[in-house]
Each structure stands twice: as C-alpha cells, then as structure tokens.
Amino acid sequence: MYGLLLEGIYSYLRVVFGEETLTKVRQKANITHSGFDSFRVYSETVIPRLARAAQDVTGMPQEELMESFGVSFVSYMSRYNYDSYPKIKPPSFFVTDETEDGLTLHYRSKRKGFKSYLKGQIRQVGKEFYNTDIKCHELEVDDSHGIFYVKMRLSFDNSEGFANLHFVTQLCEMNMPITSSDLFRLFPFHMVLSRELVLTSVGKAILPVLPHALGCQVDDLFHLERPIMEFSWESILSHTNNIFELKSVDGIENRFEDSFDDMSVDKLSDTDISLISADQTNQNDSLNKYLTLRGQMLHMEQWNAILFLGTPVLENLDHMFKLGLYINDLSIHDSSRELVLAGTQQSAELKLLLDQEQTKSKKLEESMRKLDIEIKRTDQLLYQMIPKSVANRLRAGEPSVNTCEVFDICTILFSDVVGFTTICSAISPMEVVNLLNGMYTTFDTLIEKFQLYKVETIGDAYMIAGGIPKPCDKHASSIAEMAFAMLNAMKTLKDPSDETDTGAHLKLRVGIHSGTVVGGVVGLKMPRYCLFGDTVNTANRMESTGQAMRVHCSQSVKNCLDGNKQYSFEQRGSIEIKGKGQMKTYWLTCS
Structure with missing residues (x-):
C-alpha cells in the first residue's frame, strides 16, 4: 500500500495522542520509519501492526482504532489526487x-x-461529502x-x-x-x-x-x-x-x-x-x-x-x-486521447516532482534518524543526571517541586580521599583531573553492578544512595558491597604525589548511614536531583570521622544488616558527632 495511507495514520495518532505516543507505537510495532514517502509502496502488514501496537500503547480496542484510521483516511486523502497512484489495489x-x-x-x-x-471510511464519506x-x-x-x-x-x-x-x-x-x-x-x-x-x-x-x-x-x-x-x-x-x-x-x-x-x-x-x-x-x-x-x-x-x-x-x-x-x-x-496526451505532458513534471519528493523524503528520513539518535543520547545524559521517572514528570510539565518524594528508609554512602588537599598541592591541575576521572570511572562502573544511584560528586567527595529513586529491601547490603568494592578498587590507584616510588596507593574514608530522606529537583537554574534530610548530614559525619580504608557506619545501618552473615560489626564506641552529640558507631567488616 502507498505511504500516503500510512502518513494519514501517523497524522491521526500524532493529533489525537501526541508525538510521544506515536513514537511508542512505532517502537512497539518495530517500525523504524519516522515518516513515509507518499508515492512509495510499503508492506501490507504495516497498518495491522500499527493497529495492534496502538491498542497496546493507548488501551483503545483495535477495531475502534481501525475505524478511526478509516475516518482519518477520508479527510487526509481528500487533499490528494487519487489518480496519481497507478499501483493502488482498491477493493x-x-x-x-x-x-x-x-x-x-x-x-x-x-x-x-x-x-x-471500511466502516470508518463510509461514515466519514457520508458526513464530509453528503x-x-x-x-x-x-x-x-x-x-x-x-x-x-x-x-x-x-x-x-x-x-x-x-x-x-x-x-x-x-x-x-x-x-x-x-x-x-x-x-x-x-x-x-x-x-x-x-x-x-x-x-x-x-x-x-x-x-x-x-x-x-x-x-x-x-x-x-x-x-x-x-x-x-x-x-x-x-x-x-x-x-x-x-x-x-x-x-x-x-x-x-x-x-x-x-x-x-x-x-x-x-x-x-x-x-x-x-x-x-x-x-x-x-x-x-x-x-x-x-x-x-x-x-x-x-x-x-x-x-x-x-x-x-x-x-x-x-x-x-x-x-x-x-x-x-x-x-x-x-x-x-x-476523453481517451486527451487523457493520454495530458498524461504524457504531466509525466515528466510528475516524475520531476516525485524525484524531488523522494529526495526530500530521504533527507527527512535521514534527519529524523539522526534526530532519534541525538534524542537517545540526550535521554541517556539526562537520565544519568536525573532519575528517569523524575525526568519524565518534568517533561510532562510538572513543577520541579512536585517531583519531591519522601523515602522512608534508604542508605547513604559518602567517600573521601585521605590527604586529597596535600596530593593536589603536589601535582598539576590536569593530573588532578586525570586522578579523579580514573577513580570516578571505576566507581561509576561499580554503581551499575550494584544498581545504586549516584547522587553527586564534589571535589573528591563521592555520594551514593541505595533504595532511591526506586525503593528496595536490599539498600543497606548493596551499599555495604559497594563500600568494600570501592576500597578494593583504591588499591589499584597509585598515589601520584608519592615521590618515593614505593607504589603507595590512594586511601579512602567511607561512611554510611540509613534513614529517611526527601529526594527531588528544586530550583530553576542547573536542575539537579538532590537528597535532603538529617540522614544525609549524618552519613557525611560518618565519613568525616572515619579512618582510612575503613567503613564507618551508624547504629541504623547495623539494624538493617542484622542477620546478614556476610558482615560483622566492630564497636567503635560513642564519639562526638557535630550537630548530633554522642553517637554509638561501628566499623563494618566482611565476615
């Protein structure tokens, strides 16, 4: 069937359901064309595939969709000369x-x-023409x-x-x-x-x-x-x-x-x-x-x-x-003779117009293909900065403050390179950048492995959350696994400021804490997904009061991991935590 009929269906889905729904229908139907050449013949299976996919995406019954396609066909086709399609196979x-x-x-x-x-076509012909x-x-x-x-x-x-x-x-x-x-x-x-x-x-x-x-x-x-x-x-x-x-x-x-x-x-x-x-x-x-x-x-x-x-x-x-x-x-x-003569006169013009339209169509299709690639790249970048569910809500026009959500229980991890200021004073700025890039690239790979969410990095500080933005029961154990994986990874990263050539590696402090937080996007400029609450501050204090190459955690983390034989806790005792007073904390170790 000619692409003109398929363009009519695209037009209907775009007008009634929106461009985003049309894209979902295309993907569901496994149709790569973002548009169709009006004079090109396509497979007879395309319309039924579009109808089945549209039913799955919109929830509208397939027969009702097909009738709507027929209605839109009459209005859409009325703009064109039906005789310009010699290979058409009408019923x-x-x-x-x-x-x-x-x-x-x-x-x-x-x-x-x-x-x-057909029913949709008949109804619309009666309505539109008679x-x-x-x-x-x-x-x-x-x-x-x-x-x-x-x-x-x-x-x-x-x-x-x-x-x-x-x-x-x-x-x-x-x-x-x-x-x-x-x-x-x-x-x-x-x-x-x-x-x-x-x-x-x-x-x-x-x-x-x-x-x-x-x-x-x-x-x-x-x-x-x-x-x-x-x-x-x-x-x-x-x-x-x-x-x-x-x-x-x-x-x-x-x-x-x-x-x-x-x-x-x-x-x-x-x-x-x-x-x-x-x-x-x-x-x-x-x-x-x-x-x-x-x-x-x-x-x-x-x-x-x-x-x-x-x-x-x-x-x-x-x-x-x-x-x-x-x-x-x-x-x-x-009018037989006149039609043949007119056809001869118009054939060259039609061929030229058809060639021009096909060229434009190919260029448009290529542009749409490149646009799809760029959209995917943009989406990937956006979803790395903001959770997908939150990004989609912002795209739908929701105010950023409406994206804020309370997470009753999650686990936060902070890490910090020991002696980072001293290291920076001994090496060039570009070496600092290379150092952080190598370290963060390693950490980012581990995040994918343990399915955690990277909240932000500030200098050498690295913040991760478990149980956010999708709540899960294993938030504490996943963060614990991540903490020890980070410590093991640091053993492979050489300290660039070490002039003794002893092979000294970078050292890391890690602190974790479990509790309630609020997550969301706030503000208008440079939007970022942030976490707020006392849990964030406490996790940061666990890191700042910790020791090199050890995992410092709170009582709430111990409560979450109790019964997990993979880990054991060494009581550190009560220590002074800024803004919190005396807190009972622990060193987390692997059993």
Whole structure:
C-alpha cells in the first residue's frame, strides 16, 4: 500500500495522542520509519501492526482504532489526487437492494482485517461529502475462499437518490434504434461475450494487438482484476453496476517496435509522428506491456450476450506505443486521447516532482534518524543526571517541586580521599583531573553492578544512595558491597604525589548511614536531583570521622544488616558527632 495511507495514520495518532505516543507505537510495532514517502509502496502488514501496537500503547480496542484510521483516511486523502497512484489495489464494491432508506453493500478484498477501516471510511464519506449520517450493519462475513467478503446494510436517507434512479430507469426504456455495426464503431475496444464467455465480436482496436481473440474464451486472454469475483456469466450479470477492469494474460507484442525504423511516414498519421518524436525522451522501462481495459458490462437480452464497453488504461504515449497502439485507435467521442496526451505532458513534471519528493523524503528520513539518535543520547545524559521517572514528570510539565518524594528508609554512602588537599598541592591541575576521572570511572562502573544511584560528586567527595529513586529491601547490603568494592578498587590507584616510588596507593574514608530522606529537583537554574534530610548530614559525619580504608557506619545501618552473615560489626564506641552529640558507631567488616 502507498505511504500516503500510512502518513494519514501517523497524522491521526500524532493529533489525537501526541508525538510521544506515536513514537511508542512505532517502537512497539518495530517500525523504524519516522515518516513515509507518499508515492512509495510499503508492506501490507504495516497498518495491522500499527493497529495492534496502538491498542497496546493507548488501551483503545483495535477495531475502534481501525475505524478511526478509516475516518482519518477520508479527510487526509481528500487533499490528494487519487489518480496519481497507478499501483493502488482498491477493493471491489457493488450495491444491491437500493431503497429510500439505504442500500446493501457488498465488499470484496484480498486484504483481511480492514472491515472496521471500511466502516470508518463510509461514515466519514457520508458526513464530509453528503452531510449524512450512515449506519453500518453487518449481514455476512466470509473469508473461506481466499477473498475477504463483507455484506452490510447501510442505513441513511436515500429518498432523493432513489427518486433520481427511478427517473433514469424510465428514460432508458425509450426505444432508440441503432445497429450493432454503428455501436461497434463507436467503441473500438468493445467485446461481445456469449453465455459461455466466448468472444463473438471484438473491437477494431483490439484485433491488431490480439489477432486471435475471436472465438476464444475471454478468461484465456484476460484476467478479471476488478471487481473481485468469479469470472462467470451469473457473476457478471449481478455486477453490471460495477466498473470492470480486464488485464491481458500475456504481454502484448508491439506491432511496429522492430520495424519502426523502416516504416514509411505515410503509414503513420501526422499526429503519431509528431507525438513519437516529442515522446522519445520518455523511456521508462518499468512500464509493462500488458493491455488493461476498463469499462462496463451490459446484458444484451436480444443478443443473449454480454457487451463489454471499455477503454484502454494508458499512462502516457510511451505506454501506448509499447502496446502497439496508435493515437487514432482511441475513441474520438470520449476523453481517451486527451487523457493520454495530458498524461504524457504531466509525466515528466510528475516524475520531476516525485524525484524531488523522494529526495526530500530521504533527507527527512535521514534527519529524523539522526534526530532519534541525538534524542537517545540526550535521554541517556539526562537520565544519568536525573532519575528517569523524575525526568519524565518534568517533561510532562510538572513543577520541579512536585517531583519531591519522601523515602522512608534508604542508605547513604559518602567517600573521601585521605590527604586529597596535600596530593593536589603536589601535582598539576590536569593530573588532578586525570586522578579523579580514573577513580570516578571505576566507581561509576561499580554503581551499575550494584544498581545504586549516584547522587553527586564534589571535589573528591563521592555520594551514593541505595533504595532511591526506586525503593528496595536490599539498600543497606548493596551499599555495604559497594563500600568494600570501592576500597578494593583504591588499591589499584597509585598515589601520584608519592615521590618515593614505593607504589603507595590512594586511601579512602567511607561512611554510611540509613534513614529517611526527601529526594527531588528544586530550583530553576542547573536542575539537579538532590537528597535532603538529617540522614544525609549524618552519613557525611560518618565519613568525616572515619579512618582510612575503613567503613564507618551508624547504629541504623547495623539494624538493617542484622542477620546478614556476610558482615560483622566492630564497636567503635560513642564519639562526638557535630550537630548530633554522642553517637554509638561501628566499623563494618566482611565476615
């Protein structure tokens, strides 16, 4: 199906649910296209995949979504010329039982799953073009023969249309004598079919390209493209109000392709010669050489036959010549010639416009792909600074103060490099940067391993939280594991200020404390996710009063880890903690 239909669905999802929801639907449906080329043909599975994904993302039932897609299709497609899409494969429709209060519609298609889509289209056509409400009632559904068939009753006010139909029927009953030879001259692409569907008469324009057509079965020479039904006498009679489209089974051999150079000028009309010269630049090899006829079937009771009155479907002069037809073969009384000439004139313009649109589409698709990559990078950076759940709330427009949340129990870790000021005075600023980068890179890797949250770094101070922003029961044990992993990692980091070359490594003080905190983003400038509360201050005091390469912890941490045989506690006694007075603290060790 053409990208234009898919763009219509994208437009609907974007307008109704928003760009973020559309992105989620695309990802759920595993569709990488951020946009579709209107004139390009895409897989038939894209719309059903979008509908299933949209149902999962929005919670809206799939059938209701498909009906909404059909409604939006009518409004979206009305901006474009339907005839500009030659490869489109429309379904087949025919009408029976037309009355003043509606009609019965028969729908056939090779595609399944578009029943609700059709209902949406019908309702919107009635509303947008006829200002009429149409109600659809399913009468029959069948997909047992490879063709999806739906029979439905359309209920609406049809009194005016029914009256006009009755008036036209009365006019048709007037006797207008005309001979069959006169009728056949008017329609050079006619065919007469017997009850056995044998061709008993063929138009003068068809015989040169299908010289053996007379006496043949019509289905030996032509496929029935539209309507979608059995190619039989009874089926044709029940679909006489439909457009019929027949396509030759085999490709047509050009009558003058090989001998054109030797053809004398008097064998071609002046129009043909000038048009051939003007059209030589249009050499589109993709045009097929199959003859397609489009027209109507009439039951001629006096002949006990069916008369097909058709015209060839030709995109331009180049297509016409490849089929071995001349401009003079086309009817004079209708617009066949004008359409072919207009198609030739417009083909170059359309091709140029199509090429330009495809180029723009490719550039847009590439730009959207790069934008998606940059958005992902931005998201990754943002989520490293602010928890994902909080960032999404800020994106949704919530005030930053509303993101603040109370965490009843969590564990905070502070670390600090022993003698950092002295080290900095002995080395260059760039060496300080390299030192901190190496140390923090190691710590950041450990954070991912233990699934903790890095709150901030200030100089050589490193702050981590467990149980934030997602509460968990193992917050204290995870922080304890992290603390000992950090101490082990310090043994691999050489002290750059050591001039004795003894291989001395950096030393770290670690303090941890468990309790209640408030986490959130505050302020407008340089937004950061911060933790507030006495627990933060106490954890910081545990670090500042600790000793090198040891883990100093409070009673609350001991309470959280009681029963965990992986750790043991060495009582340090009561010490003076600034702002807290005397506190009973412990050295945490691995058992």
